[in-house]
Amino acid sequence: MNIRKLTLTISIVLSASVLPSLLSVTPLTDINTVYAETKTKRVPALRNKVYSQLARAQKLADEGKVQEGLEALDNIKARSSSMNAYEVAMMYNFYGFIYYNENQLDKAIESFEKVISEEQIPESLRQSTTFSLAQLAMANNDYTKVITYLDKWRSGNTKPIANSYYVLRANAHYLQKQYDQALESINVAINLSESKNELPKENWLVLQRALYYSLNKPEQVVVVLEKMVKLFNKPEYWVQLGGMYGEVGESKKQLAILEAAKQQGFIQSKNEIMQLAQVYMYNGLNFKAAEALKQGIANGKIEDSAKNQAFIAEAFVQAKEDEKSIPHFKKATSKVKHGNYAQRLAEVYLNLERFEDAADYAREALDKGDLNFESNAYVALGMAQYNLENFDASIIAFEQAEKHKKSARLAKQWIKFVEKEKLHSESLKKALL
Structure with missing residues (x-):
């Protein structure tokens, strides 16, 4: 059964505001560690004088004295002509860190770009800064640059690639509607995690599900949701899985999963x-359909509308509970100007052999008008009048029904039948005189 839930018509679409937090720029590498690294790299030395000045700027920033920290860096920058490439890079590194903490992303990005523009810096610093730039570009909604920085980072990478790279790349592609590329990356991240017997993060699976949905691959959406139900057991995943089972024609599974969700x-x-x-x-x-909607109305979760009351009534009729349908058809007809629900009441009363009520509601349906199938109301009225032995009224009703193409043949048969019954009834009356 193809019933989409809102969460999927969802549009299962993510926005930047709900994407997993990918920006994890941590405080820049401790200056002592960086200083020590210079001893094993072919880079200029970080002199003690410059080191102490940078450390002072960092201390001011750490104490919340941001402006003073920036002023300290400005003083260092004013003498940058006497500094070597590595010292200049470290100075801009500190600028970037302070601006990032102040949420001035454009300035942070500009500072970190100046770090990697210096040639003579440790490769580890270049790589970590490039990856941070990718994360900052993501936070700054510059998704094209995210991919550019990631490509640059990967070209210099010599170590096993972590999941964070693939997740960041997947999100950047997704937000540019590059769904195939995004799917390729997020699948790698999830497969890497599972190959280590680790559980993939929930937001990775959320993105994977969204991508399969966007690529019109409902069977794969089902597979992902089955995994999400098993791993996280959240209500929305159960309901979404039920909807997707309907999408792929697995009606029995849809019923089972939604019944389990209800329980x-x-x-x-x-x-x-x-x-x-x-x-x-x-x-x-x-x-069960009728009771589910009935309870929803009682709980105030479902609108007490004519349409919903009619749904309950029709469900009871289908369940062969005609008597239970009556109050719901009555509520439905009281909420509308047309006569369609009154017509259905007339038909229900006919089934229950309550012919006076059937005739009354057939007339109400015709009085209200705007009927989808006016002929049915005349047929119901004709049958009710016949059973009440109002033969002339019955014939008049069927004559009206005969004017409608849909019911013409049936009406003719009934007219002949009622006329015979009228004659038979009149003959009996004469015989009894």
């Missing part, structure tokens, strides 16, 4: 209750 108290919203009721109806569980 766990996961069916709460208006859309979820409506989805469950529709799935019940589709699978022939009409009484």
Whole structure:
């Protein structure tokens, strides 16, 4: 059964605001560590004088004296002509760190770009700064630059690539609607994690699901949601999985998963209750469909509308509970100007052999008008009048029904039958005189 839930018509679409936090720039490498690294790299030395000045700027920033820290760096910058390439890079590194902490991303990016523009710096510093630039570009919604920085980082990388690279790349591609490239990257991240017997992070699977959905691969969406239900057991994943089972035609699985979700108290919203009721109806569980919607209205989660009351009534009729349908058809007809629900009441009363009521509601339906199938109301009225032995009224009703192409043949048959019954009835009356 193809019933999409809102969460999937969802658009299962992510925005930058709900993407996993990828920007994890940590305080820059401790200056002592960097200084020590220079001893094993072919880079200029970081002199003690410059080191102490940078350390002072960092201390001021750490104490919350941001402006003073920046002023200290400005003083160092004013004498940068006497500094070597590595010292200049470290100075801009500190600028970038301070600007990042102040959420001035454009200035932070500009500073970090100046770090990697210096040739004579440790490769580890170049790599870590380049990756930080990719993260900052993501935070700054510059997704093209994210990919550029990641490509640059990978070209200089000599170590095993961590999941964070693939996740960041996947998100950048996704937000540019480059779904195939995004899927390739997020799949690598998830496979790497699972190959180490580690659980993939929930937001990775959220993105993977969104990508399969965007690429119109519902069977793969199902696979991902099955995994998410198993790993995280969240109500929305159960409901979404139910919807996707309907999408791929697995109606029995859809019923089973939604029934299990209901038993766990996961069916709460208006859309979820409506989805469950529709799935019940589709699978022939009409009484349960009626009760589900009825309870939803009682709980205030479902609107007490004519349409919903009519749904309950029709579900009871399908469940062969005609008597239970009557109050719901009555509520439905009281909420609308047209006569369609009154017509259905007339038909229900005919089934229950309550012919006076059937005639009354058939007339109400015709009085209200705007009927989808006016002929049915005349047929119901004709049958009710016949059973009440109002033969002339019955014939008049069927003559009206005969004017409609849909019911013409049936109406003619009834007219002949009622005329015979009228003659028979009149003959009996004469015989009894």
